[in-house]
Amino acid sequence: MSDSSNSSSAQSRLTQLKGFLTMNKTATTIPWDPDSTKFPTRKELPSIPGAPKDAAWVWGENDFSGRLNLLTPTRVRAAAKEITYGEIVPVNLPLDVPSTPAFGRRSFEQEIKPVVAPICYDDVYHLNTQSGTQWDGFRHFAHIPTGQFYNRTTAEDLVGPNPNHKCSIHYLAEHGIAGRGVLLDYAAYAAKMGARFDSFDYHEISWDELYQCGKDQGIDIRPAAQGGDIKVGDILFVRSGWVEQYYQKTPEERHRLATRETTHGPDSKLRYAGVSQEEKVLDWLHDCYFAAVSGDGPTFEAWPTQREYYLHEYILALWGMPLGEMLDLEKLAQKCREHNKWFFFFSSTPANCRGGVGSHVNGQAIL
Structure with missing residues (x-):
């Protein structure tokens, strides 16, 4: 030896x-x-x-x-202790919001079906699971240089001649999502600092800004292993203000912004504010050992990427963290600020669809 x-x-x-x-x-x-x-x-x-x-x-x-393996019984029990006021705050946008989804996705449609008219009816939904409040599952975005999704899954597993259920969204549904959530209300912090930005344009939210935002809220966003307040298995929420700005726009503006040309690369005309893709953010997101991360915009990270990689590659393909987008964090931010309480219990029920790629969140925070 x-x-x-x-x-x-x-x-x-x-x-x-x-x-x-x-x-x-x-x-x-x-x-x-x-x-x-x-x-x-x-x-x-x-x-x-x-x-x-x-x-x-x-x-x-x-x-x-x-x-999600980090959401052990011990951590879930500990997270439940964050319930102080018993207030339930859903984080789901209506299924028809946005009315025109970005990235060419299909709009939500509902059809009422009579079973025995006029006393019994069903309805049928036609939707893209990522047209609104969504979890990106591990089949959604691969590590581009190798073409591998999480844990050696490839496109052949999804759409090959003999597809299987590797990385299917139903694994997240069967495990379940429940734990301690933490909200960083960057939109409110930026407004307080006089920093104006358009959520429908490229704007990077840097690690330093997130750190200062947390400090302003009275929390240290570093992992507990480094002396901070973030515990292993926490679920991250970042409010950029996209939902607030969406409702301030006319239907015509919403449609125009959602249908901007999208191309692969930094010059795409489809642009959104989001978390920076800098090395500091990569280290932070990994080292905090979040069970899942999410934001309120159509893209969690600032879009389009200005680097040679996408944050989606790291979060989904390399680390296996469910990635939430277009969550309605408006009421949650209001309640957290009202109580000066930025940690809470969070639960979500993804769709139990074998072979599925994504799911609406079906989530709620309990303060």
């Missing part, structure tokens, strides 16, 4: 002993134990054979729940 192997083995034993004495358990051996209390930073991630750099395919060969 080489000196380096001896050193590595000794370090591993030392880590295990230290964990035993401090009641901390460090995630080291794949598959990771989701009940661990310490997890590697992005820069400490193990190299996984056949996986792209920065891939965190660490929960098992056949895992398609990703970071």
Whole structure:
């Protein structure tokens, strides 16, 4: 055995002993134990054979729940303690909002169907699961350089001659989504600072701005491992103000903005405000070990990307974090500010559709 192997083995034993004495358990051996209390930073991630750099395919060969594995009974019970006032705040836009979805998606349609007229009726929905308040599932966006979705899933698994259910949205439905949510009301913070921006145009929300926003709300958005207030398994919500601005526009403006030309690359005319795709944000989103992340705009990150990668690639394909978009965070922001309470219990029920790509959120916060 080489000196380096001896050193590595000794370090591993030392880590295990230290964990035993401090009641901390460090995630080291794949598959990771989701009940661990310490997890590697992005820069400490193990190299996984056949996986792209920065891939965190660490929960098992056949895992398609990703970071939802962090929503353990212990963490869900702890999250329930955030319920102080018992106020329920749904975060779902009406199914017909936006009236014209972006990216060429189909608008919502409803058809009333008589069963026994005039005393019994059904209705039929025609919708794109990502036309409104949505979870992007792990089949939605691949790691572009390798063409791999989360945990070695490929397009052949979705639409090949022998498709299967790898990375299907039904895994998220079967696991369930419930935990501690945290809201960063960037729109309110920016207005307070006199920083005006258009949510329907490219605007990066940097890590430094998010940090200052949190500080203004009285919270430290760094992970607990670095002395902050974010706990492993928290669910992130970022309000950019897109929903508020949507309702301020005329129907004609909404349609025009949604149908702007979209192209692959930085010059796309379809543009939105969102979280920056800088390295600081990548480190933060990974190292906080959020179970899921979400925003109120059609894109979580500032769109289109001005870098050689998309944040979608990291969040969905590499890390397996459900990604929410177009959540209605208006009432939630109002209630959080009213109570000066930015953490809350959150639950969501994705569609149990085997082979599904995405789902409406069907979510609510409870303060």
